[in-house]
Amino acid sequence: MSKLLEVKNLSTHFFTDDGLVKAVDNISYSLNEGETLGLVGESGCGKSVNALSLLRLIPNPPGKIVSGKVIFEDQNLLTLSEDDICRIRGNRMAMIFQEPMTSLNPVMTIGRQLMEPMEIHRQMTRGEIQERCLDLLKRVHIPEAPTRMNAYPHQFSGGMLQRAMIAMGLTCNPRLVIADEPTTALDVTIQAQLLELMKDLTREFGTALIIITHNLGIVARYADRVNVMYAGRIVEKSTAMDLYKNPRHPYTIGLMASVPRLDQDMKKKLKPIEGQPPDLIHLPSGCSFHPRCSYRVERCLNETPELKTVNENHEIACWVDVRT
Amino acid sequence: MSEHNNNILLTVNNLTLYFPVFKGIIFKKKIGEVKAVDGVSFSIASGETLGLVGESGCGKTSTGRAILQMDHPTSGEVIFEGADITKLNKYELRHLRKKMQLIFQDPFGSLDPRMTVRDIIGEPLLIHKLNGSKAEYREQIDHLMETVGLNPRMVDRYPHEFSGGQRQRIGIARALSVRPSLIICDEPVSALDVSIQAQIINLLEELQEKFNLTYLFIAHDLAVVRHISDRIAVMYLGEIVEFADRKDLYHSPQHPYTQALIAAVPIPDPLIEAERKHVLLSGEVPSPLNPPAGCKFHTRCPYVHDLCRKKTPQLNQVSDRGHRVACHLSAKAPDRNNP
Known part of the structure; x- marks a missing residue:
């Protein structure tokens, strides 16, 4: 290795x-x-x-x-x-923080925050990014991913937020x-x-x-x-x-x-x-x-x-x- | 250990505590209720x-608060030393509160930052007029501080001058000051560092032996609860789903929820961990505002079948040592293997 x-x-x-x-x-x-x-x-x-x-x-x-x-x-x-x-x-190199409640931006949707790293680092179209985000949300077992993309952090439970954080780390x-x-x-x-x-x-x-x-x-x-x-x-x-x-x-x-x-x-x-x-x-x-x-x-x-x-x-x- | 009939200090019968949920600001309309505690029964021996x-x-926590009458129970009985305390008025209750004390979870939020340690520990003594003369009062406080392992010379300091573990000791001294017989420990160690947790657990055990205290120990850490408790009740959405001697609970957990809880606690040994089966629960705890019908656990249960969705299981005895389980499955196959 x-x-x-x-x-x-x-x-x-x-x-x-x-x-x-x-x-x-x-x-x-x-x-x-x-x-x-x-x-x-x-x-x-x-x-x-x-x-x-x-x-x-x-x-x-x-x-x-x-x-x-x-x-x-x-x-x-x-x-x-x-x-x-x-x-x-x-x-x-990505980081997953301890308190998902305080480390996510409360006035941005989960989807936007999830897409942000790829918008910055990748030359991909919006559609491609969205597709990858949906896929990641499914991978971390968040049900109804398309609607969840438009939800705000306060609408998620603690466990779900941390799942979203994990997805964000892996984007x-x-x-x-x-x-x-x-x-x-x-x-x-x-x-x-x-x-x-x-x-x-x-x-x-x-x-x-x-x-x-x-x-x-x-x-x-x-x-x-x-x-x-x-x-x-x-x-x-x-x-x-x-x-x-x-x-x-x-x-x-x-x-x-x-x-x-x-x-x-x-x-x-x-x-x-x-x-x-x-x-x-x-x-x-x-x-x-x-x-x-x-x-x-x-x-x-x-x-x-x-x-x-x-x-x-x-x-x-x-x-x-x-x-x- | 499980002295079932003699020396019962506290019996809780069918205790319920519902919190109404309102909608609207001016014209409040009740839209439902959260069944925080829903028909809990148990007894604790002295x-x-x-x-x-x-x-x-x-x-x-709601169960603990309902027992202490900090939130008046919606229904049910709390029989403490032979009398139902849900029927007492507040003057009668005040006398009784001497005998029932609470240790809180958060050592930072539960001490008034503007009071010295002397005032904090002495407050219950003053309220219950147990302070005696000035010299006696001082002596009592010094003695209490020594009992919990604090240096009495620190008596005039403020809470912010202490570390988390020391603050928890102050909280324990405050609870002990009125010589209670029952102490409800609400997550007393979960906010502390690992090496300090053990100090506080040992202190609680020593005090129990010394003053013959009875504890209701509330925690989410199964390893800690197993260490300190004689018997254990597992709660899920306001109900007790399994109740057993600590040995039985860990060696033959009957309820799927208990099994999953035990499996979820990692053991600090890679060799054992490599061989352990990891039963994972899917999903999350449903909203208590709108709990599932039938068995409340059925949405996450790996063994769910039709009956579970319709009928609420009763807490049934499965062994002669008082092991009780609320699960349709365990009634049919009591010797189902545990993970």
Whole structure:
């Protein structure tokens, strides 16, 4: 498989009145064609900022991509001109946002919003575009597609809006789709429907997918590889199989022990991660996780661990080998 | 676990809560009603946790509110400690509310931003005149904060100075302040981060043991409900469709809706996930304003047949451990395999 995306030493900082927020701090990862990558972490860990940085959608000010490279289809997106990056957004790389209610324009019909990317990126006639949109709406199982094209977002239910968003993301056959918490606001049965749909469609079109979520179960079901993020950094990077079989970073281990599972002994007590998520303006010294970590040693307080390889497809950023 | 007859704290009989829907601005005309809760019955034993699961709009929160008389039920009985509280007047109710408290879903919206933590936790004490002398009042609040794992030195701070998990602890301390016997937890952890959820779940379990609390635990996350509840009721469009011991519910779910709900929750293990069958429901929850005839679930049910479209199934007992299901199919083939 060839490499589709490579992120090298990406840092995105926010210069706020209260101080500097290193929302994404020196992260590197790559993604192959057609692969699904899960990006897991709690709120404020930088997973969404990371996604927005790839498409250069960080509001500036206060935010700024301060360093790094995002190499997508052999060009560095961070050095492209505004016109050139516009040709990539929604075309080669698309995004599905978390809240369909607020990310769609309430005064434009669904049809218009669905056609917009193709009108911008494709030399197609209106008829052809309309045909493709109808086809896509059918693909995402929206009934009565022709009439739905003329409906406004408020006439759709949450699940239907998210379906329309998925269709919108796929209009131009992108090589990479970034889904930022695509199902968090939806009910479980709808969530399952949509994730299956996304998986089927991306597989059919050979599209690579980045799923951003805090739900470890979703990642287990859909991702090939996983990056676990904490306080702006990737703390563990692995194939999904390896990550769930032997999680090596104390944070990942903690996360897994703190979620109740359907297949687990019911009387087993949950083991929460103690303490609170860190304040990004006043990050702890050394490893940001050390105040909450039960394995911490002296070194964690002063030195920030970098990612190091533990086996061929598994990297962790930790000073301690938790298996010993 | 399921102490069915002894120590019943709360019994709900045929509870309904309808919201009228009006049309027009000046000449309002009633055009229908939303049957938010439509004939719900269950009982909770003292010290037990009953889980109430369902998707948004299924009436789980409305059930909680109708029990607390925050919305007066349209019909039905709510028998709390032996007395029907739907018949009480508001003075009598006020006394009783000491014993029934609520923990809210949104830790950001449920605390007054202009009150200090002391005022928030102390408010129920003042209302119910349980505050005692000034020193006693302070001591009670300090003690409550320690109980829920907050540092009493933070008592003069405002809600915005706390994180989501800490705020939820404040909400729990407020509910505990009047020493209730029943606490209705309305999605208490769904707004919290994964690592914090476990802290709050554990806290709720510890408190239950310590104060012999009874919980009605409302949530949409099946894994959480299974973890904390003794028995579970599954709701769909205002009705209970399945009611069982947590073990039975997860090992042999009888209602197609329960089966789909369980199948929809991903398990954090790729190996198990690869082998699991993914039963997908088609369509979405119908509008409660105009629910389908017969079995309300028939529009999405994979096993639907003619009878389902015409006749509403009753909640029938299918096992001697109190497993009850409202499905035509399970009555015919009680041992139908689960996914």
